[in-house]
Amino acid sequence: MNIGIIGADSIAKAHSRALSTIDNCKLVGVYDVNYENARELVKDYDGEVFNSYEELLEVVDGIIISSPNFCHKPQAVQVLLKNKHVLVEKPMVISCEEAKYMMKIAKDTIVVAAMGFNYRYLSYIKALKSLIQNGELGEAVVIRLHFKKNSAFQRTLFTWRDDIQSNKTSGALGDLGIHLIDLLWFLFESDFREDTVRTKIKTNVKEKQKVFVDDYAEVYGQLTNKVFVNITTSKSSFPEDCGFSIEVIGTKKEYKYSSREPNKYITFDGLEKQEIFLPLPLLVDPENEIFEWADSFRIVIKMLKK
Numbered sequence: 001m002n003i004g005i006i007g008a009d010s011i012a013k014a015h016s017r018a019l020s021t022i023d024n025c026k027l028v029g030v031y032d033v034n035y036e037n038a039r040e041l042v043k044d045y046d047g048e049v050f051n052s053y054e055e056l057l058e059v060v061d062g063i064i065i066s067s068p069n070f071c072h073k074p075q076a077v078q079v080l081l082k083n084k085h086v087l088v089e090k091p092m093v094i095s096c097e098e099a100k101y102m103m104k105i106a107k108d109t110i111v112v113a114a115m116g117f118n119y120r121y122l123s124y125i126k127a128l129k130s131l132i133q134n135g136e137l138g139e140a141v142v143i144r145l146h147f148k149k150n151s152a153f154q155r156t157l158f159t160w161r162d163d164i165q166s167n168k169t170s171g172a173l174g175d176l177g178i179h180l181i182d183l184l185w186f187l188f189e190s191d192f193r194e195d196t197v198r199t200k201i202k203t204n205v206k207e208k209q210k211v212f213v214d215d216y217a218e219v220y221g222q223l224t225n226k227v228f229v230n231i232t233t234s235k236s237s238f239p240e241d242c243g244f245s246i247e248v249i250g251t252k253k254e255y256k257y258s259s260r261e262p263n264k265y266i267t268f269d270g271l272e273k274q275e276i277f278l279p280l281p282l283l284v285d286p287e288n289e290i291f292e293w294a295d296s297f298r299i300v301i302k303m304l305k306k
Contacts, residue, residue, distance in 0.1 A: 001024060001025050001026070001061045001062060001304065001305055002026055002028045002059065002060045002061045002062075003019060003025060003026065003027055003028065003060060003061070003062050003063070003064060003301075003304070004027075004028060004029045004030065004031070004047075004050075004053075004056040004057070004059070004060040004062075004063050004064070005027065005029075005030045005031075005041070005063070005064045005066060006030075006031050006032075006053045006056070006063060006064070006065045006066065006067050006071075006075055007031075007032055007065065007066040007067030007068070007071070007089075008030055008032035008034070008037040008038045008040070008041040008066075009037070009066055011066045011089055011116075012030070012032075012041055012064070012066040013041060013044075013045075014286075014293075014294060014297050015064050015066065015297055015301065016041060016044070016045035017045065017283065017294065017297075018283070018294065018295075018297035018298040018301055019045070019301060020045060021282065021283065021298060022298060022301060022302060024305075025301065025305070026046075027042075027045055027046055027047040028047050028048065028059055028060055029042075029047050029048045029049070029050045029056045029059060029060065030042050030047055030048075030049055030050065030056075031049070031050045031051075031052060031053040031055075031056045032067075035049060038050075053075060053078070054078070057078065057079060057082045057084060060084060061084065061085060061304075062084055062085030062086065062087070062111075062112070062304040063075075063079045063084055063085070063086050063087070064086075064087045064089070064301070065079070065086065065087070065088045065089060066089045066116075069091055069093070069094050069170055070094050072088055072089075072091075072092060072093050072094075072098075073093045073094075073098045073101070073102060076088050076093075076102055076113075077101075077102060077105055080102075080105045080106055080109050080111065080113060081105070083109055083110070083111055084111060085111045085112040085113075085114075085304045086111070086112070086113050086114070087112075087114045087115075087116060087300065087301065087303070087304055088113075088114070088115055088116060089116040090115060090116050090117060090178050090179070090182075091174060091175075091178050092115055112303060112304050114300070114303045114304065116300055117179065117182045117186075117300075118293070118296035118297055118299070118300045119179045119182070119183060119296065120182065120183065120186045121296045121299040121300065122290070122291070122292045122293075122296055123278055123279075123292060124257045124265045124278060124291075124292075125183065125186070125187075125246075127265060127276070128187060128246070128248065128255055128257070128265070129186065129187050131253075131255060131267070132187055132188070132248070132250075135252075136252065136253060136267075137248060137250030137251075137252055137253045137254075137255060137267075138250040138251030138252030138253065139250060139251045140188065140225075140227045140248055140249070140250050141227065141228065141249050141250060141251065142227065142228045142229075142230070142247075142248070142249040143184070143187075143188075143227055143228070143229055143230075143246070143247070143248045143249075144229075144230045144231075144232075144245070144246070144247045145180040145183065145184075145229075145230070145231050145232075145245070145246050146231075146232045146233075146243075146244070146245045146246075147176045147177070147179065147180055147232070147233050147234075147243075147244050147245075148232070148233070148234040148237040148241055148242050148243060148244075149176065149234065149235050149237065149242055149288065150235070150236065150237050150238065150239055150242055151235045152204065152215040152235040152236040153236060170213055171201075171203075171213030171214035171215060171217070171235070172213075172214050172215050172216055172217045172233040172234050172235045172236075173199075173201060173214055173217035173219070173233055174213065174214075175235075176233040176234075176235070177217060177219065177231055177233040180231050180233065181231070183246070184223065184229065187248075188223055188225055188227060190223040190224050190225040190227070191223065191224050192221050192222070192223060192224075192229070193221065193222050193223065193224055196220075196221040196222040197219065197220070197221035198219070198220045198221065199217065199218065199219050199220075200217065200218045201214040201216070201217045202214060202215070202216045202217070203215055203216075204216055204236040215234065215235040215236040216233070216234045216235070216236055217231075217232075217233050217234075218230070218231065218232050218233075219231040219232075242288070243258065243259040243260055243290075244258075244259040244290045245257060245258040245259065245260075252269065253267050253268060253269045254266075254267065254268045254269075255267055256268070259290050259291060262290070262291035263277055263278045263280075263291060264276060264277045264278060265278070278291070278292075281294065281295040282295055282298070283295050283298075
């Protein structure tokens with residue numbers, strides 16, 4: 001299967017690396033508005049640099065879109081209209097209206113149209129889903145999901161992630177929290193009760209020009225299945241506070257996972273604690289990414305082969 005990538009940022013590198021480990025998948029080309037970025041990517045992972053994504057579409061079976069969020073809709077629609085498979089990095093688009101339009105286009109095709117929600121495929125998340133489905137936790141009462149980074153401190157330049165064009169989809173809640181919100185749906189297949197949702201959003205690290213996104217957010221609410229939810233996301237945490245964690249309290253057992261002890265998750269029934277250790281992944285994860293992050297891209301890309 002011949003794959004092309006639109007956008008040559010760090011996520012594109014993760015996709016390219018994963019592609020190199022999948023049988024019968026080949027990166028044939030990359031397009032980016034910054035030619036040098038695309039050239040650097042193909043230098044490491046093969047393929048050619050294309051001058052437009054329209055040209056790239058002519059030689060591929062599928063496309064991975066990892067461009068800025070506000071570019072997703074026009075690019076994905078073009079891919080779908082060409083009847084090519086498409087994997088769109090999260091967030092899908094920057095508004096509900098754009099999402100509905102893209103879904104309408106996708107339904108009229110026979111190709112695979114997938115989203116890059118790779119956290120669903122982490123082994124410890126799949127294990128949690130099994131525990132919930134088979135009733136080992138009992139009735140879920142509370143779920144806490146925390147995802148904290150320090151990228152707002154590390155970045156020194158104003159980028160598209162800070163700009164109003166992204167419609168606040170690239171802040172702490174839109175960029176990190178979107179994974180956590182997706183996990184809620186994946187685990188419970190239940191929506192938020194809108195009348196219960198409360199959100200606190202802040203921008204702690206400010207540039208010389210106005211930043212239009214948050215770097216810290218908290219969400220509290222209840223799902224329609226009565227599970228209480230606490231989400232905390234941050235891009236402005238101190239290193240000692242950074243990491244990913246998920247905790248579910250059920251009427252029979254608790255489940256806990258923390259990236260501070262990345263290769264295991266814990267269940268506790270009030271008397272006995274059980275530690276379940278995870279095997280090492282195939283790919284080594286980059287610094288500051290969670291356990292199995294690199295491997296999860298392999299699973300997402302394989303969806304295009306179905």
